[in-house]
Amino acid sequence: MNNRILFAFLLVLAFTGYAGGETRKSALLQYDPAIDGIIGQMTLEEKINMLHGKFMFVSAGVERLGIADFKYVDGPFGIREELQPDSWSPLGLENDKATFFPTGSALAATWSPELAYRYGTGMAREARLRGKDMILGPAINIQRIPTGGRTYEYLSEDPFLSSRLSVGFVKGIQDAGVAACLKHYALNNQENNRGMVNVIVGERAMREIYLPPFQAAVEEADAYGVMAAYNKVDGLWCAENDMLLNTILRKNWGFAGLVVSDWGGTHSTVNSIINGLNVEMPGRRFFGDALLDAVKAGNVSEEIVNQRVREVLRVRLAIKPVPEEEANREMTSRPPQQKIAYDVACKSIVLLENNGVLPLDLKGKPVIAVIGDNAVRTMGLGGVGAGVKTLYEITPLEGLKDRIGEKAELVYAQGYEPVLNAGFGRRFGRKSQEELEKEAREKELLKQTMTAEALEAAAKADLVLFFAGDNRWVETEGSDRRDMMLPSGQDELIQKIAQVNPNIVTILVSGAPNDLNIVKPHSRALVLSWFNGTEGGNALADVLTGKISPGGRLPFTFPVKLEDSPAYALSNYPQGGGSRDVFVGLVEETNPEMGSEAGEQDSNKFSDPNTAYYSEESLVGYRWFDTKEKPVMYPFGYGMTYTSFEYASPATDKERYGKNDVIRLSIDLKNTGAFAADEVVQAYVHRINPDVEWPYKELKAFSRVALDAGEKKTVTLDIPVKNLRYWNESIQDWDHDLCDIELLVGASAGDIKVRKKITLK
Ligand code: BGC
Secondary structure, three states: HHHHHHHHHHHHHHHHOOOOOOOOOEEEEEEHHHHHHHHHHHOHHHHHOOOOEEOOEEOEEEEEHOOOEEEEOOOOOOOOOOOOOOHHHHOOOOOOOOOOOOOOOHHHHOHHHHHHHHHHHHHHHHHOOOOOOOOOEEEEEOOOOOOOOOOOOOOOOHHHHHHHHHEEEEEEHHHHEEEEEEEOOOOOOOOOOOOOOOEOHHHHHHHHHHHHHHHHHHHHHOOOEEEEEOOOEEEEEHHOHHHHHHHHHHHHHOOEEEEOOOOOOOOOOOHHHOOOEEEOOOOOOOOOHHHHHHHOOOOOOOOHHHHHHHHHHHHHHHHOOHHHHHOOOOOOOOOHHHHHHHHHHHHHHHEEEEEEOOOOOOOOOOOOEEEOOHEEEEEEOOOOOOOOOOOOOOOOOOOHHHHHHHHHHEEEEOOOHHHHHHOOOOOOOOOOOHHHHHHHHHHHHHHHHHHHHHHHHHHHHOOEEEEEOOOOOOOOOEOOOOOOOOOOOOHHHHHHHHHOOOOOOEEEOOOOOOOOOOOOHOOOOEEEEEOOOHHHHHHHHHHOOOOOOOOOOOOOOEEOOOOHHHHHHOOOOOOOOOOHHHHHHHHHHHOOOEEOOOOOOOOOOOOOOOEEOOOOOOOOHHHHHHHHOOOOOEEOOOEEOOOEOOOOOEOOOOOOOOOEEEEEEEEEEEEEOOOOOOEEEEEEEEEOOOOOOOOOOEEEEEEEEEEEOOOEEEEEEEEEEEHEEEEOOOOEEEEEOEEEEEEEEEEOOEEEEEEEEEOOO
């Protein structure tokens, strides 16, 4: 290949993302010669010592050979505080306050792989200050159900968007000298019963919908770590799943790094080590003495142990350990990372409705009633699982006060009682009937007082900013939401507010979809501002006041009602039954007052609680709503700005494309309004005359473009034909379905502006 052709080839790769896998070699393989020498010097005990938890977030090195211990840290939206070595209790350091980055769904709403990259570098820099080797993130499972407890941590319902962001995120982490750990591999799409549930999924849906973010992050970003999920897939635990770990991850994708169990997610010794697990965390129940015995008894060969140790050592050698005395010397959160958190937050905010009321008009010093607990609630911590002890977190009210200053009078009322500690501690000490009744009376009284205060503030105001949405206790690891209704009587409250002041802007502080049937008609503008990190309040205030035009786009569909969404419509979810979360056992060992009844959902009591059927196959998210022609509240990819855009002249570089071609699609985009703003141009592929079944359309390219008022740009999108292949179960490989296709280009899955037909031959 001459240089010019090579350069052009590399350029195409850079634009389109690598989609091969066949010839890829992980950079980790370069350490193998050195590792041969190291393993040769290790005793069997030393090897086994590397394969389980030494402390809660540390696995051992080999001191004698100068191999440092390996330090993990949660992820995925900021560096978790320092914990006691053997428990979940905080160590109580001062220096470990980190930057709280906008959570996964907010990051995804930026539709910006470049920002995901910066996000990764920022988090990794803070991990280094804390002496960590591996960040337990990104969390990249597909958002299959709107109620999923970890929707706010995950990125999107769409595999392509999730993949592009995962690649950016992982490259960012690893370029900054830390290993990334993709979690939770695989099909951990629900929190209820996550420790028991067996996912039954078709191979095609698995390969095309659920695995692509993992595949892309391994193949294109060379992710060094993968966390095996708690659940089972096809009858086998993810931490001992030969198909997932040995065949797909290592053999098909060329993964060369380490697989760590989710915390407490190991279930066996022999099957786990043979089928591909490297490190049992956090304990040593299966990979401690039991593994030593298994090797001695001849049930596990020493070669297998060597191979697992090799995979751990590759990552250990690739990541330079931070000397003990250099860790935790200075405050974790630093201004450059805070700036990244601000930039992501600004670009993530989604404007859902605007009846001319935004940006806020502050002429004449209006009185603004700020109503709702979410205006003052911090979201770095809460619920089960990892959070971020933040150095600071600007709440919406603080952001508004800071940015608006004397230009308006802000009056705050809490409005509703937040749901906190949901589901915890209920099993410890049952309350008497009398106590329960007393509590109910007190609650009712409190509600009446809060409502009265809110109505008083609203009545006197020119405008109401109503802060609705969930919080970190409502959306939490370990349990899914029972429904997507707004909590704390918010629907009832907004209806009352509307009677005294209909000039309402509603801001949703949520990481997942809510039911907006009541709120929407009562809101003159509706904004989704996520769990938006350390700088969330400032970013929101800058958007509301018009310093920045909102440019976030939904990474998931808002259904009209929960029952419309695929897994619910097909009765695949909830599965019914009840179970304690796997994580609770680990928590209770050290923190007995915590415990959860998560997983108690019996609306579908006749189904097997331990089996999740994914019979919707590939029809996840918008693929379902489009194909079934079901109306939605807001489509995938949707978001308004303070300006308007015109799409014109869709063109492709050819009319017919072969298997190895890249479709180059261009459109002219013009900002026809008066505000500088970003547009996210989205290209979906619709098959006109296919041989196999397809969803109505699928996202295959996008680009976030910044345009000044009046500016015009030509936007180019590349779609490699090989990215249009499907997983052919009969040949167990990716296969072409060459046919006529229509490229649908628009501003969301529900707003296609221009089209272009081409032929795949
Ligand atoms: C979560 C993981 C997390 C681990 C360690 C588990 O419960 O599922 O995401 O990294 O705990 O905190």
